[in-house]
Amino acid sequence: MKRTEIINALQLAGEGQLINVRGWVRSRRGNKNVSFIALNDGSTIKNIQIVVDLANFPEEQLKPVTTGSCISATGHLVASQGSGQAVEIQLTELEVYGTADPEQYPLQKKGLSMEYLRTIAHLRPRTNTFGAVFRIRHNMAMAIHQYFHEHGFFYFHTPIITASDCEGAGQMFQVTTKNLYNLKKDEEGKIDYSDDFFGKQTSLTVSGQLEGELAAMALGKIYTFGPTFRAENSNTPRHLAEFWMIEPEVAFIQKDELMDLEEDFIKYCVRWALEHCKDDLEFLNQFVDKGLIARLESIIKTDFVRLTYTEGINILQEAIKNGKKFEFPCTWGDDLASEHERYLVEEHFNKPVIMSDYPKDIKAFYMKINEDDKTVQGTDVLFPQIGEIIGGSVREESLDKLNAEIERRDIPMKDMWWYLDTRRFGAAPHAGFGLGFERLMLFVTGMQNIRDVIPFPRTPKTAEF
Numbered sequence: 001m002k003r004t005e006i007i008n009a010l011q012l013a014g015e016g017q018l019i020n021v022r023g024w025v026r027s028r029r030g031n032k033n034v035s036f037i038a039l040n041d042g043s044t045i046k047n048i049q050i051v052v053d054l055a056n057f058p059e060e061q062l063k064p065v066t067t068g069s070c071i072s073a074t075g076h077l078v079a080s081q082g083s084g085q086a087v088e089i090q091l092t093e094l095e096v097y098g099t100a101d102p103e104q105y106p107l108q109k110k111g112l113s114m115e116y117l118r119t120i121a122h123l124r125p126r127t128n129t130f131g132a133v134f135r136i137r138h139n140m141a142m143a144i145h146q147y148f149h150e151h152g153f154f155y156f157h158t159p160i161i162t163a164s165d166c167e168g169a170g171q172m173f174q175v176t177t178k179n180l181y182n183l184k185k186d187e188e189g190k191i192d193y194s195d196d197f198f199g200k201q202t203s204l205t206v207s208g209q210l211e212g213e214l215a216a217m218a219l220g221k222i223y224t225f226g227p228t229f230r231a232e233n234s235n236t237p238r239h240l241a242e243f244w245m246i247e248p249e250v251a252f253i254q255k256d257e258l259m260d261l262e263e264d265f266i267k268y269c270v271r272w273a274l275e276h277c278k279d280d281l282e283f284l285n286q287f288v289d290k291g292l293i294a295r296l297e298s299i300i301k302t303d304f305v306r307l308t309y310t311e312g313i314n315i316l317q318e319a320i321k322n323g324k325k326f327e328f329p330c331t332w333g334d335d336l337a338s339e340h341e342r343y344l345v346e347e348h349f350n351k352p353v354i355m356s357d358y359p360k361d362i363k364a365f366y367m368k369i370n371e372d373d374k375t376v377q378g379t380d381v382l383f384p385q386i387g388e389i390i391g392g393s394v395r396e397e398s399l400d401k402l403n404a405e406i407e408r409r410d411i412p413m414k415d416m417w418w419y420l421d422t423r424r425f426g427a428a429p430h431a432g433f434g435l436g437f438e439r440l441m442l443f444v445t446g447m448q449n450i451r452d453v454i455p456f457p458r459t460p461k462t463a464e465f
């Protein structure tokens with residue numbers, strides 16, 4: 001018999017029709033006469049109740065039906081007599097696909113800690129919380145593609161293996177097929193990469209931006225959406241070594257339009273979650289973060305504050321004057337620490353902030369330099385609970401200025417020739433940003449740790465599964 005997904009079965013009127021559902025048993029309870037199975041198949045956070053008349057199914061046959069086991073259940077869909085569900089299935093035929101020994105199956109108890117669940121990341125999608133998170137993750141990916149498609153952007157695939165360090169922060173994982181115990185070296189003792197697979201030193205990309213810029217100089221409006229890798233040894237609830245980034249790049253726009261795009265895009269994604277993930281958000285709102293739905297609803301109605309870095313520093317220094325204590329210094333020129341960002345966003349404004357015009361020395365080489373020659377047109381979005389969710393900028397389109405910056409920073413020129421060609425042939429003003437997908441997921445789900453919004457997190461010293 002054809003399977004009905006539980007999300008669809010729960011929509012049907014219970015008129016006694018015969019249906020078949022398949023899924024994993026969440027619980028079984030009952031008495032001498034009747035047994036109730038709560039079955040979930042992942043299509044929705046909701047379980048369907050299967051009622052077993054023990055007169056027809058001897059206890060022996062039901063024995064393998066324990067929490068975690070997988071079954072196929074056929075029966076009549078009827079209006080439920082109990083409260084809590086509109087319909088239920090009266091079992092007529094049972095097949096057990098796979099048992100789950102109650103002595104060994106780890107997901108028996110409720111209220112297991114997030115830390116423990118990370119150690120069983122292969123099973124945690126079967127919990128309510130992670131089922132909700134991963135369904136929302138899918139929906140957010142759809143929202144992103146939909147937004148850009150609707151707005152005339154083209155999805156452009158940038159390479160994962162690269163020979164250039166876009167952010168220049170030296171946080172790259174090397175890619176090699178060489179025998180690390182027997183490396184070929186030149187006279188000076190340096191590794192001879194001509195011997196390696198690509199004939200040069202290569203790494204996993206930290207950002208698709210540089211190639212994205214090439215594409216924007218041809219297709220006008222593009223975006224990337226793919227995995228990026230950073231070997232930064234920061235064990236925080238906001239950093240992963242492997243994360244997904246969305247990077248739109250747009251020709252012919254300026255700073256204000258870039259900030260408009262950042263704000264409009266995030267609001268669209270949050271609105272999408274509220275419209276498409278209602279059941280999962282209600283669950284998370286009840287069990288993970290009581291303020292979640294209210295916060296999502298308020299964000300889409302709020303105008304983000306637009307603030308220059310210099311104005312931000314002034315506010316922070318004013319706060320220090322009035323007795324506020326920070327761990328890290330914040331004088332003009334310092335990179336803001338997350339405590340500073342959170343003070344501005346959570347305490348001072350209580351709204352998302354788009355901060356712009358940073359000192360050039362704390363930002364990457366490609367950002368457009370302002371007239372003052374001190375600041376660049378970076379436009380980061382800072383969010384409550386999260387801190388930096390978007391990093392963006394207008395790009396320097398002048399070949400001379402870009403070259404001067406590359407020289408000042410001692411960036412190896414010969415590897416950048418192709419990037420500089422965009423400034424040589426038909427250079428155009430352009431701008432773009434990168435949104436960390438898991439940072440967006442943190443905001444939309446109310447989860448506290450970035451390790452819990454990606455199926456298999458990669459962080460320092462952990463690469464299990």
Ligand code: 4AD
Pocket residue numbers: 166167206207208209230232238239240241243245247248388389390391392393432433434435436437438439
């Ligand atoms: O600010 P970042 O480093 O900017 C870039 O990579 C630019 N090339 C983007 C562009 O303009 N096209 O990173 C962008 C965003 C951050 O704002 C943050 O949300 C996320 O990527 N991010 C991380 N997310 C998780 N773990 C990490 N280690 C992250 N590093 C950055």
Ligand code: MG
Pocket residue numbers: 380388390391
């Ligand atoms: Mg950044």
